Amino acid sequence: MPDIDVVVVGGGILGLASAYYIKSLHRELSVTVIERGRDVGQGNTAKSVGGYRQGIFTSYVNRVLAETTIQHLREAEASGETSLNMREVGYLILLDENRLKNVKTVVETFLKEGKAVLLSPETLSKTLHMRTDFTGDEEAMLMGLSNIKAGLFAPRCGFLDVEKVVNLYKKRCIEAGVELILGKRVEKLLLEPENPLGIPREPRAWQKVRVAGVVVDGEVIRAGKVVVATGSWTPQLLDPLGVDCFVKAKKRQLFVVSAEGELHKLLTNTWDGGRPMPMMFFPNGLYIVPRISDKAFWVSLTDEFGRGFGLDDEPEPSYYIDNVYPPLVKYYPQFLNARASSMWAGTYSMNYLDGNPLIFRFLNCLVVTGASGSGVMKSDAIGRIAEAALFGKEYAILHGGVKFEVSRLGVENRRVDKEYFIL
Ligand SMILES: Cc1cc2nc3c(=O)[nH]c(=O)nc-3n(C[C@H](O)[C@H](O)[C@H](O)COP(=O)(O)OP(=O)(O)OC[C@H]3O[C@@H](n4cnc5c(N)ncnc54)[C@H](O)[C@@H]3O)c2cc1C
Numbered sequence: 001m002p003d004i005d006v007v008v009v010g011g012g013i014l015g016l017a018s019a020y021y022i023k024s025l026h027r028e029l030s031v032t033v034i035e036r037g038r039d040v041g042q043g044n045t046a047k048s049v050g051g052y053r054q055g056i057f058t059s060y061v062n063r064v065l066a067e068t069t070i071q072h073l074r075e076a077e078a079s080g081e082t083s084l085n086m087r088e089v090g091y092l093i094l095l096d097e098n099r100l101k102n103v104k105t106v107v108e109t110f111l112k113e114g115k116a117v118l119l120s121p122e123t124l125s126k127t128l129h130m131r132t133d134f135t136g137d138e139e140a141m142l143m144g145l146s147n148i149k150a151g152l153f154a155p156r157c158g159f160l161d162v163e164k165v166v167n168l169y170k171k172r173c174i175e176a177g178v179e180l181i182l183g184k185r186v187e188k189l190l191l192e193p194e195n196p197l198g199i200p201r202e203p204r205a206w207q208k209v210r211v212a213g214v215v216v217d218g219e220v221i222r223a224g225k226v227v228v229a230t231g232s233w234t235p236q237l238l239d240p241l242g243v244d245c246f247v248k249a250k251k252r253q254l255f256v257v258s259a260e261g262e263l264h265k266l267l268t269n270t271w272d273g274g275r276p277m278p279m280m281f282f283p284n285g286l287y288i289v290p291r292i293s294d295k296a297f298w299v300s301l302t303d304e305f306g307r308g309f310g311l312d313d314e315p316e317p318s319y320y321i322d323n324v325y326p327p328l329v330k331y332y333p334q335f336l337n338a339r340a341s342s343m344w345a346g347t348y349s350m351n352y353l354d355g356n357p358l359i360f361r362f363l364n365c366l367v368v369t370g371a372s373g374s375g376v377m378k379s380d381a382i383g384r385i386a387e388a389a390l391f392g393k394e395y396a397i398l399h400g401g402v403k404f405e406v407s408r409l410g411v412e413n414r415r416v417d418k419e420y421f422i423l
Contacts, residue, residue: 001222002213002222002223002224003213003221003222003223004030004031004032004179004221004222004223004224005026005029005030005031005223005224005225006019006022006023006026006029006030006031006032006223006224006225006226006227006390007031007032007034007213007214007221007223007225007226007227008022008031008032008033008034008226008227008229009034009186009189009214009226009227009228009229009230009237010033010034010035010043010228010229010230010231010233011033011034011035011037011039011040011041011180011182012040012041012043012044012045012229012230012231012375013041013045013162013165013166013169013375013376013379014229014231014357014368014369014371014375014379014382014383014386015033015035015040015227015229015230015368016033016040016041016166016169016170016173016383017169017379017380017382017383017384017386018227018229018366018368018382018383018386018387018390019031019033019173019178019227019383020169020172020173020176020178020383021383021384021386021387022227022386022387022390023173023176023177023178024172024176025387026387026391027176027177029224030179031177031178031179032178032179032180032181032221033173033178033179033180033181034181034184034186034214034216034221035180035181035182035183035184036183036184036185036186037182037183038182038183039182040166040170040180040182041162041163041166041167041170043231043232043233043346044231044232044346044347044348044349044375045162045166045231045375045376046162046163046166046346047252047254047313047344047345047346048162048346048375048376049159049162049254049289049298049300050159050160050161050162050165050376051091051157051158051159051279051289051377052066052069052070052086052157052158052159052160052376052377053066053091053154053157053374053377053423054066054067054070054154054156054157055110055113055115055116055154055156055157056091056093056110056115056116056152056154056157056421057419057421058106058109058418058419058420058421059416059417059418059419059420060417061356061408061409061415061416061417062356062374062419064381064398064402064404065356065357065378065381065382065398066374066377066378066381068380068381068398068399068400068402069377069378069379069380069381069382069399070377071399071400072380072399072400073086073160073165073168073380074086075399076168081168082164082167082168082171083164084160084161084164084165084168085160085161085164086158086159086160087158087159087160087276088155088156088157088158089157089158089159089275089276089277089278089279089290090153090154090155090156090157090158090275090278090279091153091154091157091158091278091279091281091423092119092128092151092152092153092154092278092279092280092281093151093152093153093154093281093423094124094130094148094150094151094280094281094282094283094331095107095148095149095150095151095152095283096145096146096147096148096149096283097146097147097149098146098283099283100149100150103420103421106420106421107152110152110154115154115156116152116153116154116155117152117153117155118150118151118152118153119150119151119152119153120150121133121147121148121149121150121151123151124148124151127271127272128151128269128271128277128278128280129266129269129332129334130148130280130331130332131330131331131332131333132147132148133147133148134146134147134330135147137330139326139330140330143284143326143327143330144284145283145284145327145330145331146283148283153278155275157279158279159279159289160376162376165376165379169379169383181216184216184217185216186214186215186216186230186237187214187215187216187217187218188214188215188237188240189211189213189214189215189226189228189237189238189240189241189365190211190212190213190214190215190220191203191209191210191211191212191241192209192210192211192212193207193208193209193210194207194208194209194210195207195208209363210363210364211223211226211363211364211365213226214226224364225364225365225366225390226364226365226366227365227366227367227368227386227390228245228365228366228367228368228369229368229369229386230369231347231349231369231371231375232247232249232311232347232348232349233249233311234247234349234367234369235247235248238367243362243367245358245367245369245370246351246353246358246370246411247349247350247351247358247369247370248309248349248350248352249309249310249311249347249348249349249350250307250309250347250348250350251307251310251312251313251345251346251347252300252302252345252346252347252348252373253300253315253316253319253320253343253344253345254298254299254300254315254343254344254345255298255299255300255315255320255324255340255342255343256294256296256297256298256340256341256342256343257296257297257298257299257335257338257339257340257341258295258296258338258341259295259296259297262334263297263334263335263338264295265334266332266334267290267291267292267295267296267297268292276290276292277290278290281423282327282331284301284327285301285302285303285304286299286300286301286324286327286328286331287299287300287301287302287423288328288332296341299320299324299328299340300324301323301324301327303323310347311347312345312347313344313345313346313347314345315343315344315345316345317340317343320339320340320343325338348372348373349369349370349371349372349375350370350372350373351370351372354414354416354418354419355372355373355374355419355422356370356371356372356409356416357369357370357371357372357375357378357382357409358370358409358410358411359382359385359386359389359406359409359410360389360409360410360411360412361389361390361392361410366386366389366390368382368386380398380399381396381398381399381404384396384397384398384399384404385398385404385406385409388406389406389409389410393406394406394407
């Protein structure tokens with residue numbers, strides 16, 4: 001007999017959302033989340049910017065996962081269940097000639113559908129005080145910066161308070177009767193024969209096996225089903241079993257720059273009849289998040305080649321100085337001499353094939369990982385799909401009654417259509 005019907009390993013946003021939908025749709029089952037941190041949501045979820053994107057995905061899967069989740073969160077706010085501080089500041093995607101050429105057709109579709117508008121370089125410099133012309137600037141050329149030809153502004157995007165989303169699902173879990181075990185690390189998943197024979201060295205290769213439970217502090221917690229939602233750490237639990245989860249940990253860093261003087265003016269600048277400064281994504285991986293309530297900008301730069309895989313989450317002050325600051329001050333000279341007052345780093349559980357989550361079963365186990373850089377904005381949908389996948393359903397019903405074929409995010413029959421608009 002299992003001690004617990006469903007054990008969810010990992011109390012990040014995906015483990016919590018999964019546990020909540022499993023418990024709320026199967027009230028008769030006991031569901032326990034085991035999290036090694038002192039509280040839930042302290043892993044990579046806590047490192048997130050909380051950015052959300054609506055209206056500017058080309059892939060059906062991205063659109064459905066993110067937009068049903070965001071709509072769900074909006075309605076949770078509107079109903080008074082929670083306050084997530086959703087700030088619809090919009091995403092502004094800066095396009096140089098190259099980027100514009102690559103996404104031209106997609107941009108035209110967004111414009112036609114009224115999901116975004118195109119801003120001219122003149123508007124960008126006049127209203128958002130950005131530098132768009134690097135003609136004759138040798139340093140900018142050395143850095144590979146080219147003139148900004150346009151800015152695509154999508155008004156329905158923004159950012160929210162991630163810890164409030166965590167608290168929402170934590171509260172829902174507790175109210176639904178999910179047990180949370182905190183400060184306990186699952187050392188391994190226990191593989192056992194389905195029908196033990198009591199012979200040495202079981203399970204033998206010819207025996208049918210199941211994941212009988214998890215090992216914590218040397219003790220076995222027996223479970224009917226196990227959900228592995230350990231984000232970037234998932235290979236630690238699955239590699240020993242010979243199960244590939246197709247994700248690698250990639251470090252991502254954020255730097256906080258206090259907004260004083262000229263920078264404060266920029267932070268509190270309004271445009272287009274009173275809009276606050278948008279989140280800005282530049283062609284070379286640099287992005288800027290204006291945080292008026294923190295009197296600061298959060299800045300980051302996504303690096304790929306040369307950034308090895310690994311679970312290291314130590315922020316590197318030199319990364320700001322060497323890599324982030326030089327292009328930042330070119331686009332926004334207001335950042336001249338601005339240093340990072342604080343910083344942190346986390347890891348994406350990165351699925352390099354299509355950047356979308358992996359939700360697949362093996363034996364009596366479900367794996368929920370690979371949300372890459374967009375797990376928070378897709379969390380509600382992922383939780384619902386996890387429940388459906390765990391119980392062998394063909395479809396998950398997402399927020400608003402949207403039917404989603406579970407196998408799309410699996411391994412064997414995976415069908416994630418290409419995203420043409422990658423930031
Ligand atoms: C710098 C940064 C910025 C980001 N910005 C955004 C953004 O703007 N928008 C967005 O949508 N997403 C963003 N993301 C991505 C988002 O944070 C992730 O996709 C999401 O948090 C993944 O959730 P998770 O539950 O899979 O992982 P996690 O939150 O990492 O949860 C996994 C949990 O498992 C626990 N765990 C691991 N191993 C064990 C074990 N053996 N036993 C028990 N517990 C264990 C960990 O402690 C952790 O709490 C960002 C990520 C980073 C790093």
